[in-house]
Amino acid sequence: MTVAEESHFGRAAARLGMAQPPLSQRIQRLERELGVRLFERSSRRVTITEAGTLLLAEAREVLARSESFRAAARRIRDGETGLLRAALTPDVPGETVAALLAEFRARHAGLELELHELTTAQQLAAFAAHELDVGLLHHPCDVTGLELGPLLRRDLGVLLPPDSPQARLAEVPLAALTGYDLVLFPRDSAPAVYDDLLTACARGGWTPAAVRHGQGTSFVRGLVLSAGAVALGPRDIRLASAGEADADLVWRPLAGAPLAWRHSAAWPRGRGDTAVAAFADAATHALRTVAGARPEQTGRPLHLRPASEFWL
Structure with a gap:
């Protein structure tokens, strides 16, 4: 695995804390045992072969399972x-x-x-x-x-300012949120979920005017109350500040439960x-x-x- 990542025996040996000749010998012995050539060698670089590429994923899984096996054995040994x-x-x-x-x-x-x-x-x-x-x-x-x-x-609803027209609805269609910004978690915390939510909003007829990023409850609550924004969350979301009633924000389900x-x-x-x-x-x-x-x-x-x- 290390030789494949470094494409160089010297650098791989340094990472592994060993000399280069024993590493080369181990790779050669492994190739003999497996009956396939794992690397093509030249004076300048080492290139993994097609067989090596196919076996690399298996090697990673074998190593991970070996470590998991040892951890499980330790827990069994220790009751x-x-x-x-x-x-x-x-x-x-x-x-x-x-x-x-x-x-x-x-x-x-x-x-x-x-x-x-x-x-x-x-x-x-x-x-x-x-x-x-x-x-x-x-x-x-x-x-x-x-x-x-x-x-x-967990179905998502929308958190709204209490004086908004949508707060008077029993269920809010996504298209009724047109004109609002969306307060959403930073994309790098769950990129595919982030994209999935925005795609579902667009399919439902709402493309937010802007996407504002926030995770802290006080920050999100402040944006919803004062910045023309709404937030998404399940029914059990808690965004009221300590000592304040939940009534300063209104949670409404989304019509058709399109988001979750x-x-x-x-x-x-x-x-x-x-x-x-x-x-x-x-x-x-x-x-x-x-x-x-x-x-x-x-x-x-x-x-x-x-x-x-x-x-x-």
Whole structure:
């Protein structure tokens, strides 16, 4: 893997902390064992062959599964008194987090849970770096190399200023939001979800006048109250400041429920031991019973599309 990334035996050896001749000998021995040529060598560079390219993805998966196997063995050896590194996206409500933790601890009281608040993009990066055991993702995203729990849907509504005409409607058509800016999370936290939402808005007849980016509850609330903007969120969203009533913002469902957060638990393929399964089950149960999520039935893709349909 390192030789393929560096395309140079010297640089690869330096990264691996070893001398170059033993590295070359190991590659040659591997080629003999596999019966295929992995690299073409010249005096200036090393080029991976077609066979090497096809086997590289398998090599990465073998390495990841080896590390997962060792981690699972350590937890078994210790009677599951190890460490589980888990993550939730920032939009998961506090009540849901509390329910998830209570159920997980009831099933695995001896396991230390290291819980992080990470965006989907941050979780994917942590999975790739082998720094995360299980997480709760937004879809669509790149699920290559991951196993997934049940796909759940939380319908999104719109947060409006209380004096807006749309606040008087029982359900708000997307087209009725024409003229409003949209307050949305920064794109780099979940690029495919961001593009998917804007595409769905455009299909529903609303192209926001501008997209403003914000995640902090006070900041988003301020934009909605004073800047001619609206925000999207599920029914259980909380944007009132401490000590203030929720009535300073109005939440209304969208007509036809065209927008939703789509979640599932995720973990590296082959890493689904009992602790990971317990966290995934607890997350799924908490989302359904506390956050009002329901199974997704539309068959929408979980993988990234080749290109975004929506362009700013």
